[in-house]
Amino acid sequence: MxxxxxxxxxxxxxxxxxxxxxxxxxxxxxxxxxxxxxxxxxxxxxxxxxxxxxxxxxxxxxxxxxxxxxxxxxxxxxxxxxxxxxxxxxxxxxxxxxxxxxxxxxxxxxxxxxxxxxxxxxxxxxxxxxxxxxxxxxxxxxxxxxxxxxxxxxxxxxxxxxxxxxxxxxxxxxxxxxxxxxxxxxxxxxxxxxxxxxxxxxxxxxxxxxxxxxxxxxxxxxxxxxxxxxxxxSPVPQIGDAAHFGLVPAMRLEATLVLTKRVPAGQGVSYAHLYTTSRETVLGIVPLGYADGIPRHASGDAERWGGPVQVGDRRLGVAGRVCMDQVVLDLGPGAAEVAGDTVVLFGSGADGEPTAQDWADAAGTISYEIVTRLGARVPRVHVGG
Structure with missing residues (x-):
């Protein structure tokens, strides 16, 4: 086995x-x-x-x-x-x-x-x-x-x-x-x-x-x-996205939410407190970081969220600095304090999830880098073969 x-x-x-x-x-x-x-x-x-x-x-x-x-x-x-x-x-x-x-x-x-x-x-x-x-x-x-x-x-x-x-x-x-x-x-x-x-x-x-x-x-x-x-x-997103050319992104990167917790307003989040909560809210931990290829340049701060994710039907983003093994999400004050939900970092976009191009835009790079830098410890699961 x-x-x-x-x-x-x-x-x-x-x-x-x-x-x-x-x-x-x-x-x-x-x-x-x-x-x-x-x-x-x-x-x-x-x-x-x-x-x-x-x-x-x-x-x-x-x-x-x-x-x-x-x-x-x-x-x-x-x-x-x-x-x-x-x-x-x-x-x-x-x-x-x-x-x-x-x-x-x-x-x-x-x-x-x-x-x-x-x-x-x-x-x-x-x-x-x-x-x-x-x-x-x-x-x-x-x-x-x-x-x-x-x-x-x-x-x-x-x-x-x-x-x-x-x-x-x-x-x-x-x-x-x-x-x-x-x-x-x-x-x-x-x-x-x-x-x-x-x-x-x-x-x-x-x-x-x-x-x-x-x-x-x-x-x-x-x-x-x-x-x-x-x-x-798409190698030419300025001309057309994947759908424009009839292409379907093959990779879907997803993770399990490993921790949630309620924190007060004014809570600094992740290294150097680039992000601080503006109200009482629920934070969630996603177990992927720059050791897994998540770009540190896609960190979020007080002005904007970082790299985009989808939790359920909600589009959120990285709150605070991307760490070696994890990132933090601000799930909002109404979120359930329950671990185990699936977080989609990127996929084909067919279900409304972010795409690798969205991450490239957030990190100021190209989609080639987003998929090729994905770390070896992230399991690849091949389907449809």
Missing amino acids: GAVSAFPARAVIDLAAVRSNVAVLSARAGSAAVMAVVKADGYGHGLVPMARAALAGGATWLGVAQLDEAMTLRAAGIEAPVLTWLYAPGAPLGAALEAGIDLAVASPWALDEVLAAARATGRTARVHLKVDTGLGRGGMMPDQLDAALDVALAAQAEGACAVVGVFSHLAWADAPDHPTVLAQARVFDDAVAAAERRGARLEVRHLANSAATLTNPAMHYDLVRPGLAVTGL
Whole structure:
């Protein structure tokens, strides 16, 4: 019999919503294939369950940042094409090749190490050359591409590697008309043309993240790489929320109210007494804090409540400073002094509960951070799978 978690909170992940979201993204992508990016533990939703749900929804590729994530997918028996793109010198690339994992090559040293691993294992390395088209982050600069192609295509001729993809990443995908988007696309097109002119037999050219998948068909090429949108959150809330794009947020974070107590007017609440009660009222303790990923920037003070929650049919907010393991709610003078009620921090919004975007707004951040920072000690409960 499996162990039962005594942790008084849970993240419920609706895998049916994930499948639906991928189907929506596939329709948006048109003729392009969908690589579901499930890095960072599936954006906090669970790596393997998210990967399986995404494939069931129509994704044909998976993408992860870290090599360990890719190896975990293979260990779980997932055989779909997997691309990983973030590794350091000395990484066990031979094991990745033996597991049939595609590798990004973003620098000359990475190409050297991939080819060394290919020759040592006798495996043909499937590589995707990453070009920095203007983000100023990962990828080789365009003026490094010719030299990299010389090395890679010579190795391809001997069977050590196959240059199967060229890719890049947009700096301003959430503003589809921004001039940098078109400028990056021009650099990308030049890089693709150079690779093909030199003899690369590309299977995929890929540039679009969630935002570009939803808003910019010109960026779709052969493959799109949505990540956040797979979880049902909108990457462009200033353009449209999840419902606008037909997406359903898959994560619902809820906790059990572990304590209630009546306090007088003028009672300071939590560290530094940022919040003080204005009348006799009932306080409630929610057993989640910044150790669990609840943003400290979503603390409440005398001017406004902090991060929003739903208790029953009431919308409340964090009263006072977010602590390591708990937050406090001002439940109001008429509240029952009974523990055990369910507090919903965020969900799909379908039942009127707050969303991850609401928490992002309260904390001055983005919804990506709200879901991916959720702590490991919060149990994930997968339903609809």
